[in-house]
Amino acid sequence: MQLTPHFSLAELTASSTARRLGLDNTPSPQATVQLQHLAELLERVRAHLGAPVIVTSGYRSQAVNRAVGGVATSDHVQGRAADVVAPGYGTPLQIARGLAPLVGALGIGQLIYEHVGGKAWVHLSTRVPDRPVNRVITISNAGTQLGIQAA
Template sequence: MQLTPNFTLAEFTRSAKAQALGLENTPTAAAKANLMRTAQMLERVRAHLGVPITITSGYRGPVLNQSVGGATSSDHLQGMAADVVAPKFGTPYEVAKALAPHLQALGIGQIIYEKSGRSEWVHLSTRVPEKSANRVITIVVGKGVQIGIQRT
């Protein structure tokens, strides 16, 4: 199912972990509606960067979210977030730095530059956190949370 010109429902629900574990990863009707809004936000991000972006993690059902160690309050559970990379633009750090000043214009509620070992990605959510300090953050597994997009 095509959500927007450049993003499909399959991109948001694809998961190697779900496939390996034999898990269903079908969004609820409410999550599907949120995924439409998330895909629209990603279209704006794609246009802003001027290059394609790849969704590395989108919607996660509760069992899948738990199996990947996701937070119980994760926006992925509601279809309100996607983890992305844009190799033709640059590293995830460079992508996050380029997007952070444009949250309002792009409809990004929260941006997180995340790093775990050698893997790194940009988490983009349509949900605006209650605390404004949590709108732009860096998370490095094992090192905690830092305000802003920080080089790690």
């Protein structure tokens, strides 16, 4: 099922962990509605970056979320978040820095630049956090920091 011109439901629910462990990663009807909104956000991000956006982790069932070590309250479980890269634009740090000033204009609820264990990606959510200070953050081996911080 194509959600938007460049993002499908299959792409936003693909999980190598689910396949490897034989876990069901089918979203609920409510999560599917949220995935539609997420795909629309990803389209806006793609248009702004001028490069394809690759989803490395989208929707996660509770079982898949536990298997990957996600927090129980993860926006991924609700279909409201995706971890992305866009090699045609630049590194995840460059992507995060390019998007941070535009979170409101692009409708990004939360932007997290994550660089942990030698890997880096950008987490985008449609949900605006309760505390505005948590809208743009960095998560790294050093912990959580406000804004977009280099390693």
